[in-house]
Amino acid sequence: MSLPRSAALALWLNACLRGSVGPDDFAEAVRGSDPQHLVVDWPHPGDATTLVELPAAVLRASGTRAALALPVAGDLLGLRGPSAFNALALEAGEAVALAGTGRGLVPTLDARTVLWQSAAAEPAPPPDPSEEGRQLRQALVTTTAELTRLDVASWQPEIPDLLMNVRHRPPLTLPPGVPPRAAEDLDRAVLCLQIAELALDDDGGAASAYEIAERRRCLTDLDRAARRAIVAVCSDSLTAS
Known part of the structure; x- marks a missing residue:
């Protein structure tokens, strides 16, 4: 039993941003049994960032919180646009918007690597x-x-x-x-x-x-x-x- 990848990333990134865990623990928890994760086009197009580097990169971009999205057709739960990000997230069935950065991440599988595609995004208010x-x-x-x-x-x-x-x-x-x-x-x-x-x-x-x-x-x-x-x-x- 495990969380969806985006759920694990949001939960553990929030813990890392508030200082409850370190970047290494964050990266290990999100990676799980996957061989490798990479964040692409972050912080700039063409860049690649490892999971260990991601929390610091989010903080440098004035990030405050990771907001999870788990959309399905007819229920865009957690999505607030723009439409290009919504489409990517809906295709994947999951995504993370990074509050304060204007960016979001959508996971895709490329051979043995999970690629987190960065795109413009805004977080939706979380449910209670x-x-x-x-x-x-x-x-x-x-x-x-x-x-x-x-x-x-x-x-x-x-x-x-x-x-x-x-x-x-x-x-x-x-x-x-x-x-x-x-x-x-x-x-x-x-x-x-x-x-x-x-x-x-x-x-x-x-x-x-x-x-x-x-x-x-x-x-x-x-x-x-x-x-x-x-x-x-x-x-x-x-x-x-």
Whole structure:
């Protein structure tokens, strides 16, 4: 279980900017099992910056906060433009806007290297972590009840297995200072994203168009609540307190 790359970058970069972790810890956490990450066209076109160098580069550019975006078609969550950045982020499904710098980063895979493409961007105001955590918990309860009603277990047994194990999974690796409630919400949100992705990929044994529509509706609601919870925690400098 892991955060989306942009979520990890936003969360750990915010921790680094407030002094909770050093650049080496930031780089190691964001890189994870990937061989290499490079930030391209930062701070100038044609430049390349390593993850270790990124926090200092952001500070030199008057950066104050990393704001996560996890957009999907019809829900440009975390995006505030311009349109070119929105298009890049929507294609990738994720991005980070760097408040105060006028720039943002979008990850792409190039062979064995994750390239963070720099482009002009503005951060959107982050959702409230407490409220989005509450909404996610409610969405999970509602989705579980709805999938039980639709008897999903009989044609996609891995879904209820994941739902039953929501409290029994290895925790995410998070930077110091993340409040326990926020950490729980992130764990829950990543699991919910996994559930939604798995279930939406296949209509399974749904017997009717009504069942398919109802199933997709509740899973889409769960996916949106999970993305909002992740954006709220990873974009907020809440963890400084």
